[in-house]
Amino acid sequence: MNYLAPSILSADFAKLGEQIKLIDTAGAQYVHFDVMDGNFVPNISFGAPILKSIRKYTQRKIDVHLMVEEPIRYVEDFAKAGADIITVHAEACKHLDRTIECIKEQGVLAGVALNPATPLSSIECILSKVDMVLIMSVNPGFGGQKLIPYTIEKVRKLKQMIEEKGYDIDIEVDGGINKDNVTEMLQAGANVFVAGSAVFGGDIEKNVHAFLEKLK
Numbered sequence: 001m002n003y004l005a006p007s008i009l010s011a012d013f014a015k016l017g018e019q020i021k022l023i024d025t026a027g028a029q030y031v032h033f034d035v036m037d038g039n040f041v042p043n044i045s046f047g048a049p050i051l052k053s054i055r056k057y058t059q060r061k062i063d064v065h066l067m068v069e070e071p072i073r074y075v076e077d078f079a080k081a082g083a084d085i086i087t088v089h090a091e092a093c094k095h096l097d098r099t100i101e102c103i104k105e106q107g108v109l110a111g112v113a114l115n116p117a118t119p120l121s122s123i124e125c126i127l128s129k130v131d132m133v134l135i136m137s138v139n140p141g142f143g144g145q146k147l148i149p150y151t152i153e154k155v156r157k158l159k160q161m162i163e164e165k166g167y168d169i170d171i172e173v174d175g176g177i178n179k180d181n182v183t184e185m186l187q188a189g190a191n192v193f194v195a196g197s198a199v200f201g202g203d204i205e206k207n208v209h210a211f212l213e214k215l216k
């Protein structure tokens with residue numbers, strides 16, 4: 001099954017509830033929620049209180065992407081605020097295994113994310129414990145960047161790794177995904193597609209429909 005996860009980082013924050021309803025009724029399966037701490041990444045976005053507020057606007061899965069140092073400190077807050085999936089960066093955790101266990105103890109799905117230049121070998125040991133791997137296709141921190149081409153091959157290799165082990169793990173791609181490159185990522189093995197500027201720039205409903213058509 002393929003899923004579209006619009007990143008609300010590119011939404012109009014003054015109309016956030018309204019725009020979340022719009023992507024939901026248009027058929028997007030997830031809401032991607034980018035948390036940035038100004039430390040792990042150079043930008044600052046939003047935190048758990050905002051998640052709690054938007055939880056009321058949708059029944060869709062809220063996919064929380066924590067771009068923060070030592071995310072274990074915030075796992076409980078985001079789970080309580082209504083996250084369905086919590087993804088942490090391997091690069092940001094001193095104790096990745098403990099952090100993944102902590103997410104699972106909260107009763108939510110656990111994801112691990114890798115920056116473009118972080119090798120797949122860094123998550124080999126944790127693979128059996130996660131529900132999703134997020135491959136960053138840009139350097140995290142900002143919406144509207146261009147996809148880094150070598151990350152497509154990385155997705156292909158990850159898919160092969162997962163199949164060889166016989167695991168059931170989603171592969172999410174995030175950064176620079178648009179209607180022109182989504183099919184290549186799909187063919188490489190990804191099945192969860194984050195899109196920020198390509199969904200919220202222009203006609204939101206039309207954009208969601210166009211993506212969903214390509215993900216059929």
Ligand code: DX5
Nearest residue numbers: 007140141143144176196197
């Ligand atoms: C980047 C974030 C992304 C971002 C994607 O650091 O993790 O989720 O919002 O935005 P686009 O699709 O515009 O690259």
Ligand code: ZN
Nearest residue numbers: 034065174194
């Ligand atoms: Zn993200």
